Amino acid sequence: MSCGRIVFAGHDRAVDHRIRCVRRGDSERFDILWRGRIAPTCVGRYRPEFRFQARIDDVPMPALPTL
Structure with missing residues (x-):
């Protein structure tokens, strides 16, 4: 697994x-997975x-x- 950071400039x-939100078994806990693409418009x-x-x-x- 790699670790990094994204900095929006x-x-x-x-x-x-x-x-994606993936439930962990029958619990009330989840793993959240997020992906996408970035264009460095600042440059x-x-x-x-x-x-x-x-x-x-x-x-x-x-x-x-x-309610």
């Missing part, structure tokens, strides 16, 4: 977002040529308000 553009490059992905494991489901 100015008005960089992120596109093609794919976000004049407008084609989304860089891919990114992020993962957060074992996230508790938030309490939802009752």
Whole structure:
């Protein structure tokens, strides 16, 4: 597994977002998977040529308000 970071400088553009929430067994906890592409528009490059992905494991489901 690699680890890195994404820094948006100015008005960089992120596109093609794919976000998945995967339940962990029968629990109320989830893994969140996010991926997409970035165009470094701050340096004049407008084609989304860089891919990114992020993962957060074992996230508790938030309490939802009752109506």
